[in-house]
Amino acid sequence: MNAALLPLLVGLPFLGALLVLFAPLGDRSLRRLAMLFALATAVVGGFVFCCFEGNASGFQFGFAADWFTLPGGGTTRLALGVDGLSVLMVTLSALLVPIVLVTAPGHVHKRIREFLFWVLLMEAGMLGVFLALDLVLFYVFWELSLIPLYFLVGIWGGENRIYATIKFVLYTLVGSLVMLVGLIRVALAAGTTSIDELVVGNLPEPVQHFAFACFALGFLIKVPVVPFHTWLPDAHVQAPTGGSVILAGVMLKMGTYGLMRFGLQVLPAGAAAWGPWLAAIGVIGVIYGSLLAWAQRDIKKLVAYSSVAHLGFVVLGVFAFTEISLQGAVLQGVNHGISTGALFLLVGVLYDRMHTRRLTDFGGLARTFPAFAVLLIVSTLASIGLPGTNGFVGEFLILFGSFAERPWMTAIAAVGVVLGAVYMLGMCREVLFGRVTNPACEKLEPLKPREWAALLPLVALMLWIGLWPAPLLDRTRVVCAEMAARIEPWLDGEEQAALPREPR
Amino acid sequence: MIPTSHALVLAALLFALGVIGFLRQRNVIMLLMCVELMLNSANLVFLAAARAHGKVDGVMMPLFLVVVAAAEAAVGLALVITLFRKRGSLDIEDFKGLRG
Amino acid sequence: MEAPWLWLITLLPFLGAAVNGLLHARVLLARAAGVADDPAGERLVAWIGTLAVAVPFALSVLAFVRLQGMEPDARLLTASLGDWIHSGTLRVGWALAIDPLNSVLLLVVTGVGALIHVYSAGYMHGDPGYRRYFAYLNLFVGMMLMLVASDSLLGLFLGWEGVGLCSYLLIGFWYADGEKSDAARKAFLVNRIGDFGFLIGGFLLFWGDAGTLQLDGLNAAASAGTIDPGTLRLAALFLFLGCCGKSAQIPLYVWLPDAMAGPTPVSALIHAATMVTAGIYLVARLGVLFAVSGILPVIAIVGALTALFAATIGLAQRDIKKVLAYSTVSQLGYMFLGLGVGAYSAAVFHLVTHAFFKALLFLGAGSVIHAMHHRQDMLEMGGLRSRIPTTYRTMLVGALALAGVPLLSGFFSKDEILFLAASGDTAPWLLYLMGLGGAALTAVYTGRLLALTFFGKPRFDEAEVHVHESPRSMTVPLQVLAVLSVAGGLLGIPFVMHPLATWLEPVVGEATAIARGAEHHGSHALEIALLIVGGAVGIGGLVFGLRRWQGDPAAEKARMDRLEGIWRPLANAWFVDQAYERVLLAPLRGLRALCAGFDVFVIDGAVNAAAGAGRAIGERVRKVQSGATSEYALWFGLGAALLLLIFWIGGTP
Secondary structure, eight states, X not given: OHHHHHHHHHHHHHHHHHHHHHOOOOHHHHHHHHHHHHHHHHHHHHHHHHHOOTTOOSOXXXXXXXXXXXXXXXXXXXXXXXXXXXXXXXXXXXXXXXXXXXXXXXXXXXOHHHHHHHHHHHHHHHHHXXXXXXXXXXXXXXXXHHHHHHHHHHHHXXXXXXXXXXXXXXXXXXXXXXXXHHHHHHHHHHSOOBHHHHTTSOOOHHHHHXXXXXXXXXXXXXXTOTTSOTHHHHHHHHSOHXXXXXXXXXXXXXXXXXXXXXXXXXXXXXXXXXXXXXXXHHHHHHHHHXXXXXXXXXXXXXXXXXXXXXXXXXXXXXXXXXXXXXHHHHHHHHHHHHHHHHHHHHHHHHHHHHSOOBGGGOOOHHHHOHHHHHHHHHHHHHHTTOBTBHHHHHHHHHHHHHHHHOHHHHHHHHHHHHHHHHHHHHHHHHHHSSOOOSGGGTXXXXXXXXXXXXXXXXXXXXXXXXXXXXXXXXXXXXXXXXXXXXXXXXXXXXXXXXXXXXXX | OXXXXXXXXXXXXXXXXXXXHHHHOOBHHHHHHHHHHHHHXXXXXXXXXXXXXXXXXXXXXXXXXXXXXXXXXXXXXHHHHXXXXXXXXXXXXXXXXTOO | OBOTTHXXXXXXXXXXXXXXXXXXXXXXXXXXXXXXXXXXXXXXXXXXXXXXXXXXXXXXXXXXXXXHTSOGGGOOEEEEEEXXXXXXXXXXXXXXXXOHHHHHHHHHHHHHHHHHHHHHHHHTTTOTTXXXXXXXXXXXXXXXXXXXXXXXXXXXXXXXXXXXXXXHHHHTSSTTSHHHHHHHHHHHHHHHXXXXXXXXXXXXXXXXXXXXXXXXXXXXXXXXXXXXXXXXXXXXXXXXXXXXXXXXXXXXXXXXXXXXXXXXXXXXXXXXXXXXXXXXXXXXXXHHHHHHHTOHHHHHHHHHHHHXXXXXXXXXXXXXXXXXXXXXXXXXXXXXXXXXXXOHXXXXXXXXXXXXXXXXXXXXXXXXXXXXXXXXXXXXXXXXXXXXXXXXXXXXXXXXXXXXXXXXXXXXXXXXHHHHHHTSSSSHXXXXXXXXXXXXXXXXXXXXXXXXXXXXXXXXXXTTOOOOOOOHHHHHHHHHHHHHHHHGGGGOBTTTBOHHHHHHHHHHHHHHXXXXXXXXXXXXXXXXXXXXXXXXXXXXXXXXXXXXXXXXXXXXXXXXXXXHHHHHHHHXXXXXXXXXXXXXXXXXXXXXXXXXXXXXXXXXXXXXXXXXXXXXXXXXXXXXXXXXXXXXXXXXXXXXXXXXXXXHHHOOO
């Protein structure tokens, strides 16, 4: 049963995608069919979350089958497994897809069969990325998750979608290819492609340094961090609401997940060597992203740049290398998915009604659209990390943990907390408060049931994680402690020489 | 006995003839024939080498090549016919659809 | 002692907020369906809101009684609900801890809070956001109680930011007015700057090696010397920055005057009686830590400066609420002055009495504004004494207490702080004189406020404004607070009784001993002399203020014009806002524009340039693809020849 769980998790959306593609059904039934598979996946995802053993080290629910033999003699495997690093992301991904599907009728009116196909295929790819325990399999899933987004933005996107799509795909493709170089280097040096062996083994130091640089570039583009971030606002602005939600909620987390899985676990020496620089880039991202978010006049672009700032925190947390900051980074990945996902949904709610995203076109919505106002305020508060919401727990743990290792950088990053309030409350001010200046704001259709269905679970999650994060923290505790311990010997120059090197 | 070098020189001449023809000719059928010429010059080299070294390997290769050439000629001529039906011409200058 | 029912104190207001919020949602739905509001609904909401605070008040009294029944050194009630955040060595629980210090604050918050809820029931009558208002107000009380009752710095921070949020929501309560929303945002942002200090201070303490965020643990670590002195000093300064934000001290006081945009009961509850005293509470709570850190002189100086500085501004304001706002800033300065000279219990004493009389004054001002149909300019009032007698009488009591007229509560608490400042170690006479100057100005602007509002002839059109006394739900809280403003002095009368100081002794005793040394400075003679001086200044200032501004407004205006050079800066609050705008905000906006330009032109420009370069190269190279088969063959042949040549020269295979 347990061994079948993860193949089921990846297989369900894949099967669903194929069925949706070929089933001779009308649009409504197709939507239902896709929803059925997405919900089933979410249930399995929730099951994995609940059954995950928090105190255990290593991968759980392991599944492995031989795949093909490499020229060098190694064997690649179809291997899946979940540990504390991935379990939250797996659950979040499985959860966000039904939310995207439930809101889809609001903004997807053409080529519905294809839309559902791509979304489900992307879900399979994303889940595969988090679950893969083999380098080659990981790479396959990594690329598999990219292609559907290309079509999602390219077909159902806004006016300038082609530019955004090509920019986004080229950017990530460059990253993936550089990553592939690192991947091959690692596989050659280690003589194996299985991640569960790599995360405990030790590669020669020069290999680690080189491979880390390759991996990091790929992941940093995906995250994205300054200065590789400019694809993100364009992609977000042009993407349909559902695409934005998945992009912000899950795709970006593939980058931070990769940084931890490959950067810290597989290549600790490389991470230790490059760590200070990357942490600095994270801090720059926090401040720079915040300032840019503040400068935006397009509400979706504002939220997109706020993502850059939030993920700057995560990068800082990852490369501060302390148990607490790592837990914060993992948790903040989830939090960002929830609160930014909600913000994108809310922007979509407005766009579906008013067909504009310019801040100056709104105003006074608190009176004319109160339910929306409440949801926007709550999401904003979660986004700026008010205690009692999820954003606080993640951001606080990152800053708190990072402060032990990098006090100056953390202090600068903490300024971002102030700036976050500046631009987010600025947005609320322009959208919700003041007088109604645009007559279009006067008569807005109330929130539809499907919009409630998408937003309420997210709001509930914000409060739940904010008030009682223990279930999440308990599941990430062991792996973060192990990661911190694994990198510890490399941080100090003298101990490095004494580290045992397994010949591989 | 004819020295090997003679056969090689003949092969080189045939090959050069094929190359020049391929570059200069405009009729597609002529091009195909030039290709055949080049292939057969290669056959000649194989045979000459086989005789010089007294091994049978070199005799095997032309047999393969003859089969390949036959297949190639069949496919090539089929294409030529299709082309002529579509375009009404066999002048290679008329087929520049791949220009960048 | 374990007392799980303490959670009721903090959770009931949250429950009230939730219920009222749902009621608000129901009304909105009904309104959307075209149904008019049910006037009877307001009563229910007011009852729920008030009970959600009154019951906690009763429970707070119970907690107080329980504590009293214990040994003085063992007075502690705790309640825990398990872990909140647990990661690595950081472990913070959902836990409350009530000791004598915060039991007093619980009483003040719930007591004054309940009165203000009653008052609001009348004041907000007929407002379309009635339910929303009570939901916010309940939420605020809940957050404030979390702040006061938490046993850890992080739990305190939850309340700290939570009250900031409620303050934001309530200042911007009438959100259709953009200016009010801006004021709300300003309050939140300035507080966030303080919160930044709070966070960094907390980090420094934990990693510098207190290893805990429990409040008692931090005090213990400080007194045991486990925290490196340099780190401790820095951490205390950062924490104090947080206090400056929340308690509106220089340099972060600028949000409080603008916060007056909110409904007046909110100003009374949040911006006078409770939230703004959070900073004082924090310093008192971490009294030992602050005392050991050695930054108390900084606190004292900032407090004294603020007390004096804000009082000067209060002198020249026309808006009745603005006067009270600057007065609050100034009074908070006194409390910090008290803390800064190690007079912890005196500071808390002033906190309590100030909560009474300032809440009274704000509510009285609210009653005046209510009577004047939402006019707040004192130059358009006058002669209200006989028209709204209850308001006048109760406000008079509050004003006397604020001015420091002998035998009222403010007199005792303020003069205790001044005496302890004069007998302290840090520049005693300078601090005392600054404090006394502030006290004199306080008395003057209080007299001015009374004179302009209640005395003289009416300066408004009586045909247009029908002045009317407020309903009983508003006047009864005024009367209760007036009694408290008088009786509050009983908490600490020099030479006679010190119930509050005795009560607080187990909590702040150690800190006081560290800050002021074990032996008492200052003689009884000095104390008596200062009491007399203080009383005289209070009465004198008040009388001066009353007489000076009672004359006819025309003459007043002429006089003001003559003193233009002084009045203009005062009336404009010394142009601090404008200075911040120029020195801080404008450069920040410049940086923002710079970054935005950099992003578009440099970073994205580089990306697009790379793409453009690729395209341009392709544009050139595409010509090679001529489509002519023979040409391809030529290139092919040349390439093959080149390879052969290379192999020939290189000699490899």
